[in-house]
Amino acid sequence: MPPSPFSLRVLAVVRRIPPGRVATYGDVARLAGRPLACRAVGTIMARAADPNVPCHRVVAAGGRLGGYGNEPALKRALLRAERVVVSGNRIRAFSALRWQGSRNS
DNA sequence: ACGTTGACCATTC
DNA sequence: AGAATGGCCAACG
Numbered sequence: 001m002p003p004s005p006f007s008l009r010v011l012a013v014v015r016r017i018p019p020g021r022v023a024t025y026g027d028v029a030r031l032a033g034r035p036l037a038c039r040a041v042g043t044i045m046a047r048a049a050d051p052n053v054p055c056h057r058v059v060a061a062g063g064r065l066g067g068y069g070n071e072p073a074l075k076r077a078l079l080r081a082e083r084v085v086v087s088g089n090r091i092r093a094f095s096a097l098r099w100q101g102s103r104n105s
Numbered sequence: 106a107c108g109t110t111g112a113c114c115a116t117t118c
Numbered sequence: 119a120g121a122a123t124g125g126c127c128a129a130c131g
Contacts, residue, residue, distance in 0.1 A: 003116095006115070007116090025126055036114070036127090038113080038126045039113065039124065039125095040126090041114085041126080042124055042126055047117085047124095055125085058125085059125095061127060061128085065125095067126095108130105110130075111129085112129105113126095116123085116124085117121105117122080118120105118123090
């Protein structure tokens with residue numbers, strides 16, 4: 001079934017997240033034009049099968065890892081692979097790594 | 106720190 | 119069409 005425009009918007013935003021940086025579901029929702037659609041972003045991510053979208057760079061608020069479809073440990077590993085230091089369920093220097101799109105990429 | 110509650114949105118049943 | 123679900127978020131108790 002064809003994805004909704006908002007889904008594509010969300011995917012587009014996530015695609016723009018630079019390596020080594022992260023964004024929260026809320027941020028992605030905001031950048032996608034629906035500041036309150038944080039949940040929808042989760043749903044879209046969970047169902048999105050687009051390999052171009054590094055959904056592992058999308059984390060929960062407060063620097064928490066959030067979840068991941070099948071393997072949450074994989075998300076952690078992927079982030080670590082991009083120099084993002086993850087401690088337990090939390091990201092170190094999250095505030096610094098957080099990409100809000102309004103800054104320089 | 107933890108569970109609950111309210112709110113918002115897309116997708117799936 | 120209506121209800122339930124989900125990788126949420128923030129506020130409250």
